[in-house]
Amino acid sequence: MTAILIGIGIGLLAGVLSGLFGVGGGIVMVPALVLLGLTQREASGTSLAALVAPVAIFGVIEYARRHEIRVPYAIGLGIGLAIGAFFGARLAGKISNVMLMRGFGALMLAVSIRFLFFAR
Numbered sequence: 001m002t003a004i005l006i007g008i009g010i011g012l013l014a015g016v017l018s019g020l021f022g023v024g025g026g027i028v029m030v031p032a033l034v035l036l037g038l039t040q041r042e043a044s045g046t047s048l049a050a051l052v053a054p055v056a057i058f059g060v061i062e063y064a065r066r067h068e069i070r071v072p073y074a075i076g077l078g079i080g081l082a083i084g085a086f087f088g089a090r091l092a093g094k095i096s097n098v099m100l101m102r103g104f105g106a107l108m109l110a111v112s113i114r115f116l117f118f119a120r
Helices: 002-021 025-035 040-051 057-065 071-092 097-117
Strands: none
Touching: 002 025, 002 071, 002 097, 025 040, 025 097, 040 057, 040 071
């Protein structure tokens, strides 16, 4: 149950950022799951499982075959994404393009610094 609640929180953040900037899975959910202790592959597989888009289904099948998906996190991520994308899209309509671009740039920079200089 805790994993589902954590997943909802991460998914909510990713959903808001997805609605706001058009991003979510790769630059929000995966790093967050890695910080929680999942391996990079588990984080990628879990993120894909949360999305379960037709494009991702083959990746999900492969990660599942190797037992690299954490289903409770994937469920929580999916719930949070659905709710968060709505709120992020609403917020994006209230912010200027310049502010959106700067916010997106700051987000990308923060993630880049984390992975470039603090990789484990």
